[in-house]
Amino acid sequence: MDAMTTQRASNGAPNSHKGHNGVHSDSEPDSISTEASDATLESVDGVNGITNGTINLKINPRRSMKRKQSSPMMPAFMVSAPGKVIVFGEHAVVHGKAAIAAAISLRSYLLVTTLSKSKRTVTLKFPDIDFDHCWNIDELPWATFQQPSKKKYYYSLVTELDPDLVAAIQPLLADVSPDKPPNIRKVHQNSAGAFLYMFLSLGSQSFPGCQYTLRSTIPIGAGLGSSATIAVCMSAALLLQLRTLSGPHPDQPPEEARIQIERINRWAYVYEMFIHGNPSGVDNTVATQGKAVVFQRTDYGKPPSVRPLWDFPELPLLLVDTKVPKSTAHEVAKVGKLRNTHPKIVGSILDAIDKVTEASAEVLTEAGFDTQSEADLARVGELMTINHGLLVSLGVSHPRLERVRELVDHQGIGWTKLTGAGGGGCCITLLKPGVDRSKLDKLEEQLDEEHFQKFETTLGGDGVGVLWPAVLKNGMDEDEQGGMEIDLEKFLSAEGNEGVERLVGVHGGGGEREGWKFWRVDNN
Numbered sequence: 001m002d003a004m005t006t007q008r009a010s011n012g013a014p015n016s017h018k019g020h021n022g023v024h025s026d027s028e029p030d031s032i033s034t035e036a037s038d039a040t041l042e043s044v045d046g047v048n049g050i051t052n053g054t055i056n057l058k059i060n061p062r063r064s065m066k067r068k069q070s071s072p073m074m075p076a077f078m079v080s081a082p083g084k085v086i087v088f089g090e091h092a093v094v095h096g097k098a099a100i101a102a103a104i105s106l107r108s109y110l111l112v113t114t115l116s117k118s119k120r121t122v123t124l125k126f127p128d129i130d131f132d133h134c135w136n137i138d139e140l141p142w143a144t145f146q147q148p149s150k151k152k153y154y155y156s157l158v159t160e161l162d163p164d165l166v167a168a169i170q171p172l173l174a175d176v177s178p179d180k181p182p183n184i185r186k187v188h189q190n191s192a193g194a195f196l197y198m199f200l201s202l203g204s205q206s207f208p209g210c211q212y213t214l215r216s217t218i219p220i221g222a223g224l225g226s227s228a229t230i231a232v233c234m235s236a237a238l239l240l241q242l243r244t245l246s247g248p249h250p251d252q253p254p255e256e257a258r259i260q261i262e263r264i265n266r267w268a269y270v271y272e273m274f275i276h277g278n279p280s281g282v283d284n285t286v287a288t289q290g291k292a293v294v295f296q297r298t299d300y301g302k303p304p305s306v307r308p309l310w311d312f313p314e315l316p317l318l319l320v321d322t323k324v325p326k327s328t329a330h331e332v333a334k335v336g337k338l339r340n341t342h343p344k345i346v347g348s349i350l351d352a353i354d355k356v357t358e359a360s361a362e363v364l365t366e367a368g369f370d371t372q373s374e375a376d377l378a379r380v381g382e383l384m385t386i387n388h389g390l391l392v393s394l395g396v397s398h399p400r401l402e403r404v405r406e407l408v409d410h411q412g413i414g415w416t417k418l419t420g421a422g423g424g425g426c427c428i429t430l431l432k433p434g435v436d437r438s439k440l441d442k443l444e445e446q447l448d449e450e451h452f453q454k455f456e457t458t459l460g461g462d463g464v465g466v467l468w469p470a471v472l473k474n475g476m477d478e479d480e481q482g483g484m485e486i487d488l489e490k491f492l493s494a495e496g497n498e499g500v501e502r503l504v505g506v507h508g509g510g511g512e513r514e515g516w517k518f519w520r521v522d523n524n
């Protein structure tokens with residue numbers, strides 16, 4: 001059934017943290033073999049492992065020598081992170097309630113190119129949003145970010161933006177996209193600001209010149225967590241450049257992988273704060289760790305509670321984009337304002353959403369849950385309908401979202417709720433088992449006629465991944481010379497989502513593609 005979103009088959013034992021290590025190639029890449037996880041950031045200077053003072057780096061001497069001789073510069077590499085759907089609990093999650101979210105197979109891809117030593121610039125190239133900007137590294141406000149009272153480290157937990165540091169980067173945003181219309185300029189300035197805040201917090205003036213080029217297959221601002229994927233890619237890229245991550249590699253113990261995933265997630269949250277102001281952190285958490293999770297952040301000063309759902313069932317979902325642009329920050333602020341005006345009533349609605357999420361987590365993790373049973377699916381579907389109704393009462397639906405619901409209800413083929421921030425964006429429909437093909441065809445026809453976009457994706461896939469170096473095997477002639485190098489031009493000229501997936505996609509040839517590696521926290 002092509003209209004359906006299905007979860008990738010899970011290999012895990014119920015509620016277990018043990019199992020397989022996933023599909024990896026056998027050899028660990030030299031370039032990310034430096035075990036810097038014990039190092040303090042003060043001791044790591046730049047990407048070549050040069051040190052300034054006390055050092056606590058565990059460097060494999062054979063490998064570091066080999067690296068120095070053959071490649072003084074880091075090779076180009078890529079990172080990738082998945083979008084997500086929130087199945088239950090959006091908005092309530094911002095107010096400390098639980099949410100259930102799952103990774104989808106649409107992804108963002110970031111190509112990191114290190115420049116030669118003489119080039120002292122850092123460039124962001126985001127062609128999807130027509131953004132391209134370059135700064136001179138030596139002209140960035142390092143002194144402000146390095147003050148002892150302000151300095152943060154790769155392991156720091158940053159739960160709010162420092163207003164002095166935000167102020168220090170404002171002058172750098174003044175010449176970002178001056179000729180663009182104000183709404184687009186704002187998006188560019190947010191992207192630039194989020195990046196600079198993270199770059200200046202984690203890096204140092206000796207950081208090598210480099211270029212970050214991003215392409216994404218996730219519709220922007222559609223409720224599928226596009227911004228979080230960029231946050232995660234940027235965080236992973238910078239932490240890798242700083243050699244503060246020792247993986248991913250096939251033999252990595254799950255506990256070490258978990259610490260590194262947590263590290264990436266913490267800095268991705270900082271980027272999200274810059275884009276959204278008050279994110280719950282659920283999007284970046286799923287984009288980092290993949291699979292499906294129950295997420296809750298009761299205290300914004302502490303890390304959230306994240307319960308992986310390894311056996312998230314293979315739900316027959318249809319994902320539809322209304323193509324109405326929305327702003328997460330705006331929708332979140334709207335709910336915040338409503339809560340301030342009607343604290344008791346909105347408080348009760350948020351509590352009710354929490355109960356719905358809790359009930360659905362129970363149903364979805366029941367041992368005998370059967371995705372072919374209409375009775376089992378109906379229990380989840382009813383909870384989706386209730387969750388959507390509560391979101392409507394918070395004022396975050398949109399006539400186009402209601403239209404999808406109407407069309408699905410009219411055919412009587414499933415249960416629909418908005419996903420993400422609402423106000424436009426996407427909705428998900430849980431389809432009844434054994435639905436008449438003709439009814440589905442009719443629905444798809446209507447969606448098409450009314451300019452909705454249907455997405456085919458799988459749920460519960462991998463989180464952040466690394467392709468190091470940026471070389472892939474494609475079953476073509478280049479493979480005999482070690483594979484095809486993904487250079488900037490090829491990446492930029494890949495046509496549309498299909499072109500990007502074909503060139504670099506984690507799922508390039510259908511299954512997981514050789515070369516991409518993932519931190520495995522589950523052992524499954």
Ligand SMILES: Nc1ncnc2c1ncn2[C@@H]1O[C@H](COP(=O)(O)OP(=O)(O)O)[C@@H](O)[C@H]1O
Nearest residue numbers: 126128187216220221222223224225226227328
């Ligand atoms: N492909 C992309 N290239 C560059 N920036 C992007 C891209 N996709 C998303 N973004 C960033 O994320 C923002 C949208 O995030 P958000 O409003 O949270 O929507 P979503 O629901 O997709 O996460 C954009 O304004 C932009 O800053």
Ligand SMILES: C[C@@](O)(CCOP(=O)(O)O)CC(=O)O
Nearest residue numbers: 091223225279280328420421
């Ligand atoms: C509304 C919210 O719960 C989810 C937003 O998701 P998205 O940005 O629409 O993908 C906000 C948040 O969790 O930070």
